[in-house]
Amino acid sequence: MPEYHPPLAGRNALRLDFNENTHAPSPRVREALSRLTLESFTIYPERAPVEQVVAAHLGLAPKQVLLTNAVDEAIHLVTFTFLEEGDETLFAVPSFFMYDVNAMAMGAKVIRIQADETLEFPYEKFIAAITPKTKLIILASPNNPTGTVLTREQIHSIAHAAPQAVVMVDEAYFHFFGETVMDDLRADALADAPKNLIVARTFSKAYGLANLRAGLLAGPAELIAHIRKASSPYNVNGVALMAGEAAIGDTEYIDWYVDQIRTGRARIEKALDHMKVPRWTSHANFVLMHIGPKHKELVAAMRARGVLLRDRSSDPGLEGCVRITVGVEDQIDTGIAALRDSLAAIGWTPAEVNAPENPEDEPKEVREYE
Ligand SMILES: Cc1ncc(COP(=O)(O)O)c(C=O)c1O
Numbered sequence: 001m002p003e004y005h006p007p008l009a010g011r012n013a014l015r016l017d018f019n020e021n022t023h024a025p026s027p028r029v030r031e032a033l034s035r036l037t038l039e040s041f042t043i044y045p046e047r048a049p050v051e052q053v054v055a056a057h058l059g060l061a062p063k064q065v066l067l068t069n070a071v072d073e074a075i076h077l078v079t080f081t082f083l084e085e086g087d088e089t090l091f092a093v094p095s096f097f098m099y100d101v102n103a104m105a106m107g108a109k110v111i112r113i114q115a116d117e118t119l120e121f122p123y124e125k126f127i128a129a130i131t132p133k134t135k136l137i138i139l140a141s142p143n144n145p146t147g148t149v150l151t152r153e154q155i156h157s158i159a160h161a162a163p164q165a166v167v168m169v170d171e172a173y174f175h176f177f178g179e180t181v182m183d184d185l186r187a188d189a190l191a192d193a194p195k196n197l198i199v200a201r202t203f204s205k206a207y208g209l210a211n212l213r214a215g216l217l218a219g220p221a222e223l224i225a226h227i228r229k230a231s232s233p234y235n236v237n238g239v240a241l242m243a244g245e246a247a248i249g250d251t252e253y254i255d256w257y258v259d260q261i262r263t264g265r266a267r268i269e270k271a272l273d274h275m276k277v278p279r280w281t282s283h284a285n286f287v288l289m290h291i292g293p294k295h296k297e298l299v300a301a302m303r304a305r306g307v308l309l310r311d312r313s314s315d316p317g318l319e320g321c322v323r324i325t326v327g328v329e330d331q332i333d334t335g336i337a338a339l340r341d342s343l344a345a346i347g348w349t350p351a352e353v354n355a356p357e358n359p360e361d362e363p364k365e366v367r368e369y370e
Contacts, residue, residue: 001104004097007310015325016335017308019144019173019286021208022327023260025243026253029209032246033239045238050245054216057248059186063221066228067244069235070215071172071202075102078198078217079136081230082166083108087135092122094145094315096170099138108135114317119146119280119288123154130162137162140170142177145312145323147282155181159194166223168198172215173284175206175258176265185218195220198227203240205285206254206261207247212240257328261285264332268324271336275343276350285326288312292320292353294346301342307335319357 006018015022047067055065068074075098083089085107091099093112103110111134113126121143130137137158141150150169159167174180184193198219204210214236217227236244247253268287272279278290291298299311299322310323324335 001101004101011308013303014307014327014331014334014338016327016331017310017323017325018210019205019284019323019325020210021205021257022325022331023208023257025208026247026250028246028250028253029243032242036239036242040238043238044234045236045241047233047236047241050236050241053245054248055218058182058218060182060218061187061221064185064218064224066217066224066231067236067241068200068215068217068231070204070210070213071170071200072098072215073213073231073235074200074215074217075099075138075168075170077227077230078138078166078168078200079103079106079108081227082136086133088131088133089136089138090126090129090134090165091138091140092126092143094119094312094318095138095140096144096172103136109133112316115146115148117317119317120148121150121154123150127158127161130158130165132164134162134165137165137167138170139167140172141179142173142282142284144173144284145286145288145310145315145318145321146280147284147286147288148280149177149179149283152179152181152184155197156184156192156194159196163194163196165196166198167194167196168200168217170200172200172202172205174201175254176261176285177283182218185220196223198223203244203247206257207244208257209240209243209247212237212243214240214244260328261326264326264329267332268326268336271339275340277343278350278353286323287326288318288321288323290320290353291322291348293355293357294348294352295320295322297346298322298342298348301345302338305338305342307338320353 052062055062079102083106087108089103089108090111203214312318312321
């Protein structure tokens with residue numbers, strides 16, 4: 001199976017490449033961490049009390065929530081719990097590579113449904129691909145790296161069409177979109193809400209805690225109980241637990257950060273339109289643009305100007321595409337100015353967007369997971 005090795009080296013620059021929070025977490029996080037004593041490092045972490053706080057925040061019962069070592073571990077636990085050899089798992093591509101990595105590790109048959117050039121979720125093809133062997137479906141909404149979403153109706157129809165499967169909705173970018181299916185998990189959910197939904201959330205994006213690794217799975221108590229058995233009781237460290245608890249309590253900070261991102265996203269989209277760079281409408285904290293054969297040159301020109309972007313050209317169907325993460329106001333000013341300079345410096349014109357790739361850049365037979 002392939003390895004996922006994201007380009008993490010040399011990131012001491014404006015980080016518009018990994019869809020992290022580009023600012024800082026809530027000041028309450030620092031305050032909480034200042035209460036850490038040296039002795040506290042000697043104690044095994046206890047996640048249950050924080051699960052109670054998180055469950056109350058989400059309007060769920062504590063049994064419905066499992067804290068995880070970010071969504072990466074959530075994906076690992078869900079595939080480990082629900083997939084075995086001979087099972088089929090289904091997700092749309094392009095999407096987050098860790099779905100592939102984990103599903104392949106379980107020996108499941110991975111069915112990837114390719115989006116067309118609109119990059120909208122390929123709903124009809126997806127529904128048609130469900131079989132009695134489908135045991136796990138992963139739906140990212142908003143999706144990375146496209147920024148596209150599914151409607152609640154689409155998620156419900158998919159879940160109802162595969163009652164034998166677990167349907168995990170990856171809501172890593174939920175805050176920047178604002179719509180969720182978390183309420184389908186509550187005791188007062190409508191009677192026709194599917195019973196096979198699990199929702200994943202992270203503390204890495206809006207909450208700004210990517211370095212500490214914290215996330216969660218929420219779902220029907222029975223499904224979460226199965227996953228809890230597969231998980232280490234110490235999967236989330238105590239520093240992350242303290243920081244996560246402080247972060248979810250500060251709704252004022254999240255409202256501010258989300259407002260920064262939504263405003264910044266609109267500014268970036270407008271600037272790209274002005275520069276005639278084709279792009280897709282995003283519901284997350286990033287925007288995907290279509291540069292064409294000069295994608296690598298653009299990323300290098302931006303790096304030379306101190307701004308990091310992420311080349312997504314090796315993703316299925318995204319040849320020539322580059323992603324920019326949305327930061328806070330002054331970072332958007334810097335990012336847009338650097339983009340304008342870089343496009344001019346590499347002599348980019350809209351006409352070349354659909355020109356063929358340089359033969360040296362032909363996709364390699366073994367896909368690289370970057
Ligand atoms: C769709 C999606 N899910 C999950 C993750 C992983 O996030 P975490 O930091 O919680 O592991 C990412 C990270 O980029 C993502 O884009």
